[in-house]
Amino acid sequence: MSKILFSKLAEDYFHKSNDALFLVNPDTGLIIESNLSAALFTGHNAEALLKMELQQLLDSGGLVKYEQTSNLTGGCRFTAKLLVKSGSLLDVEVTIHMLGDVYLCVIRDISSQLEYISTNERLISIIDKTSDAIAISNTQGVIEYLNPAGRRLLNYIDKNLKDTNVSEHATEQTKLVLQNEGIPTAIKTGKWQGKSSFHTPLGIVDTSHTLVCHKNSKGNIEFFSSILRDISREHKAQKIINRSYHLLEKAEEIAQLGSWQFNYEKQKSTWSEGLYKILNYPKRLTPEIKHYLTLVDERDIDKVKQAVNFDNADSFDFTHRIKLINGQMKWIRAMGSVEKDDDGNHIRATGVIQDITTRKIQAKALELAQNVFDHTTEAVMVSNAKNQIIRVNKAFEDITGYSLGEIQGKNPSLLSSNKHDVDFYQNMWESLNETGTWQGEIWNRRKNGEIYPEWLTIDTIFDENGELLNRVAIFSDISFQKKQEEFIKHQANFDALTDLPNRTLLHDRLNNSIKYSLRHNTEFAVLFIDLDMFKSINDTYGHHIGDKVLVEAAKRLKQTVRKSDTVSRFSGDEFVILANEINSAKGAEHVAQAIIKVMQEPIFLDNLKLHISASVGIALFPTDSKEIDELLSLADQAMYFSKALGRSQYQFFTKKLAEKSARRIQLKEALIYGIENNELYNAYQPIFELSTGKVVKFEVLARWYSSILDEQISPIEFIGIAEDFGLIEEVGEQIATMALRDIKVINAHYLQDFSIAINRSVREFSGSKQNIKKLEVLVEESGIPANWLTVEITESLLSDNHTEQAKKLNYWRDIGASTAIDDFGTGYSSLSYLTQYPIDLVKIDQSFINNLNPKNIKIIDAIISLSHSLGLKTIAEGIETLEQYNLLKSLGSDMGQGYYISKPLIYDDLCLFLNRL
Numbered sequence: 001m002s003k004i005l006f007s008k009l010a011e012d013y014f015h016k017s018n019d020a021l022f023l024v025n026p027d028t029g030l031i032i033e034s035n036l037s038a039a040l041f042t043g044h045n046a047e048a049l050l051k052m053e054l055q056q057l058l059d060s061g062g063l064v065k066y067e068q069t070s071n072l073t074g075g076c077r078f079t080a081k082l083l084v085k086s087g088s089l090l091d092v093e094v095t096i097h098m099l100g101d102v103y104l105c106v107i108r109d110i111s112s113q114l115e116y117i118s119t120n121e122r123l124i125s126i127i128d129k130t131s132d133a134i135a136i137s138n139t140q141g142v143i144e145y146l147n148p149a150g151r152r153l154l155n156y157i158d159k160n161l162k163d164t165n166v167s168e169h170a171t172e173q174t175k176l177v178l179q180n181e182g183i184p185t186a187i188k189t190g191k192w193q194g195k196s197s198f199h200t201p202l203g204i205v206d207t208s209h210t211l212v213c214h215k216n217s218k219g220n221i222e223f224f225s226s227i228l229r230d231i232s233r234e235h236k237a238q239k240i241i242n243r244s245y246h247l248l249e250k251a252e253e254i255a256q257l258g259s260w261q262f263n264y265e266k267q268k269s270t271w272s273e274g275l276y277k278i279l280n281y282p283k284r285l286t287p288e289i290k291h292y293l294t295l296v297d298e299r300d301i302d303k304v305k306q307a308v309n310f311d312n313a314d315s316f317d318f319t320h321r322i323k324l325i326n327g328q329m330k331w332i333r334a335m336g337s338v339e340k341d342d343d344g345n346h347i348r349a350t351g352v353i354q355d356i357t358t359r360k361i362q363a364k365a366l367e368l369a370q371n372v373f374d375h376t377t378e379a380v381m382v383s384n385a386k387n388q389i390i391r392v393n394k395a396f397e398d399i400t401g402y403s404l405g406e407i408q409g410k411n412p413s414l415l416s417s418n419k420h421d422v423d424f425y426q427n428m429w430e431s432l433n434e435t436g437t438w439q440g441e442i443w444n445r446r447k448n449g450e451i452y453p454e455w456l457t458i459d460t461i462f463d464e465n466g467e468l469l470n471r472v473a474i475f476s477d478i479s480f481q482k483k484q485e486e487f488i489k490h491q492a493n494f495d496a497l498t499d500l501p502n503r504t505l506l507h508d509r510l511n512n513s514i515k516y517s518l519r520h521n522t523e524f525a526v527l528f529i530d531l532d533m534f535k536s537i538n539d540t541y542g543h544h545i546g547d548k549v550l551v552e553a554a555k556r557l558k559q560t561v562r563k564s565d566t567v568s569r570f571s572g573d574e575f576v577i578l579a580n581e582i583n584s585a586k587g588a589e590h591v592a593q594a595i596i597k598v599m600q601e602p603i604f605l606d607n608l609k610l611h612i613s614a615s616v617g618i619a620l621f622p623t624d625s626k627e628i629d630e631l632l633s634l635a636d637q638a639m640y641f642s643k644a645l646g647r648s649q650y651q652f653f654t655k656k657l658a659e660k661s662a663r664r665i666q667l668k669e670a671l672i673y674g675i676e677n678n679e680l681y682n683a684y685q686p687i688f689e690l691s692t693g694k695v696v697k698f699e700v701l702a703r704w705y706s707s708i709l710d711e712q713i714s715p716i717e718f719i720g721i722a723e724d725f726g727l728i729e730e731v732g733e734q735i736a737t738m739a740l741r742d743i744k745v746i747n748a749h750y751l752q753d754f755s756i757a758i759n760r761s762v763r764e765f766s767g768s769k770q771n772i773k774k775l776e777v778l779v780e781e782s783g784i785p786a787n788w789l790t791v792e793i794t795e796s797l798l799s800d801n802h803t804e805q806a807k808k809l810n811y812w813r814d815i816g817a818s819t820a821i822d823d824f825g826t827g828y829s830s831l832s833y834l835t836q837y838p839i840d841l842v843k844i845d846q847s848f849i850n851n852l853n854p855k856n857i858k859i860i861d862a863i864i865s866l867s868h869s870l871g872l873k874t875i876a877e878g879i880e881t882l883e884q885y886n887l888l889k890s891l892g893s894d895m896g897q898g899y900y901i902s903k904p905l906i907y908d909d910l911c912l913f914l915n916r917l
Helices: 003-016 036-042 060-071 119-129 148-153 172-189 231-255 273-279 289-295 301-308 357-375 394-400 422-435 479-493 503-520 534-541 543-560 585-599 628-644 655-676 715-724 728-750 762-766 769-782 802-815 846-850 854-869 882-891 907-916
Strands: 020-024 031-034 076-083 089-099 102-109 133-137 143-146 191-200 203-215 221-230 257-263 268-271 315-323 329-340 346-355 379-384 389-392 437-445 451-462 468-477 524-532 566-571 574-579 603-605 608-610 613-621 650-652 680-689 695-706 711-713 755-759 789-794 818-824 841-844 873-876
Touching: 020 036, 020 089, 036 102, 060 076, 060 089, 119 148, 133 148, 148 221, 172 191, 172 203, 172 221, 203 231, 257 273, 268 273, 273 346, 289 301, 301 315, 301 329, 329 357, 379 394, 394 468, 422 437, 422 451, 451 479, 479 503, 503 524, 503 566, 503 574, 503 613, 503 628, 524 543, 524 585, 524 628, 534 543, 534 608, 543 566, 543 574, 543 585, 543 603, 543 608, 574 585, 585 613, 585 650, 613 628, 628 650, 628 655, 655 695, 655 715, 655 728, 680 728, 680 907, 695 715, 695 728, 711 715, 715 728, 728 755, 728 769, 728 907, 755 818, 769 789, 769 802, 789 802, 802 818, 841 846, 841 854, 846 854, 854 873, 854 882
Parallel strands: 613 650, 695 755, 755 789, 789 818, 818 841, 841 873
Antiparallel strands: 020 031, 020 102, 076 089, 089 102, 133 143, 133 221, 191 203, 203 221, 257 268, 257 346, 315 329, 329 346, 379 389, 379 468, 437 451, 451 468, 524 574, 524 613, 566 574, 603 608, 680 695, 695 711
């Protein structure tokens, strides 16, 4: 490489380097010269930089390291923070070399983590170490810089020739040549080449001399540089140049650079080894632009072709993409310039390319990170080592209502809700200081004052020395999740219809009451409440009315008890009240009475006037039990016994009730077995016409002998069990099936048209329409006429909503069966029932007949008279004496039944009875 070309390359590297380069006065720190990258790095233009000291661009840490260069001998390197014009800090690597009497300062951006050694530093190293003497002199010929080779060449190794004039060392002949030819030629053409001789302490040294005139952009001479080579040492010099080439290649490799040159006269290109490596091309390939263009990405090909022909500009600097033979994509920064002669003809073009793929990837990663930061739905807040907020994202502004401008530089504590105590924050900071991280739920305050919950994660960022640099807080607003949790928790613990505590919450509160009572030696009561006749309301009016009744019942129960008590919906129409701190049975009794009273008041819903009542069972803690499930069970048992006493009753659990409860369970299991094994059978009580004494029908009465218990069970006992435990429909079906079968055989045998009266229980009649139709199916399956059947119901089944009940009674009438009201005159009897419902027979209750006092006789007479006036027939129950028989006959009762005529008879005995008629 020629000396001029080598100097040109050094100059190109200085001005076109990606690193910021400064020439600095070591005494004052003033910047003498800087390149374009220096202006780009700092944000200051070149003119402004020439008025500044290098120290003004460094942070305090960098300033200390810089000041240590006062005794600089061989150069130094350190990292620092560069203070750019915008006020931000840029991580840089600073390299300083002593270049004659000035510092060459190289500042490299290391924020992109490019680990390479400054090309410019290598070039300076080459200049310092080359065997060519290089001298820089001003326009007066005063030497401003002489490299070590120059001092060796002139044999002034121990003497600094700086500030001496070139003419002091040149021979007279050389002075004349330089004055008359060298300097004028260099000024005119930019350089001059020839031979010069110089005086040295050891004699005259002959050199090849290249003199270069350096001008500024205005064409004014700035300085001259000379490259001197000992002609006698050409071979040695060539070796040094070869070594320099090697160093240059090494520098290119480190900086991921590749250089190229194109000679227009020879139309020949040369590529450096670094360029071959970047392109992944074998060295045997001819270095031509057409080969390079085949690698250029089609998206950039036009841009590259336009740049490299140098028709529009003398230089270029741009980025583009190439695709290697192996398919790898690379980003390239291309820089080049053209050298022209005086006529503007192209002499040669030189340039470099740099592989910036890693930088692009890092930039893309940074861009992606920035996009994630800006658009993530989680709020992000960054604070510095002083715990001052320095950055937030949009999600933070959306959640908190604060913009960055409002809170920048402030302490994050301004978000505090004051809902957490000192210990909470102390534990948080202990975790941050010990582990660098903390995570948890916290309540903070928005700008508008609203307090909200958030899930917060705080992480700490440390520098390379382990010092705290930043804290990053990431959080999300979990208000919605909290509401969902509360909703789910409410659903899990409260009844959806009445909003009363459910079984789960009841158990929890019972458990707490037990703990409290044991600790304070107090008592509490459990009251189990069942709404009487609720099923009939549900079946009659529908579930939407039933639900409203339950809501009203819940409301009344809550109003009856204290706030410290718990009213719970246990299931269906069953409620449980936990009455805390009840110090005596009297207190529980008072609560039960209040419940019964409030439940007796009419309920007005949708133009309906409804009546309900409540049966209440009571168990006491710790008297009756200390276990939750047992307390509930005992109260439940007591409730069943209160229901057996009639509506609107309450009952305490006692040992006697426990025995009865055990009996109920025993009977239930035995009845299930009895149904499955056909242990039920019928008894038939004849019904006579009182005027003729003729048998016209039989009332069907259920009977049961339990093989398990080995005893005859009273119908009063087992029918109640069947109803309470949901077995009544199965019992009713078996009884009806046997009765229909028996009457068919009896009528066929005796050629009669006897009818049978079958009782329908409360639950059978109040059930679904399928229960009503079931009896029709059984009649059809038996093959008997429907007019042989009378369906008996108790007047308690009739209610204010006569429309629905009338539909059910009409259904039996429509298929040909007749209906009868049993036990008429008791309970909530109303003579108006006889006009509101499709009834055929009225059965006068035996309680009036057993005591034939004047008042009862008038009631019997009124019932008979009203029934006849409405076209209904009457049946007197419980006739046990001739006197009763004759009186009822005289009052006009149509039929009668009782022990005076016949007791209930099983099938075989009935046949014997009929044989005697």
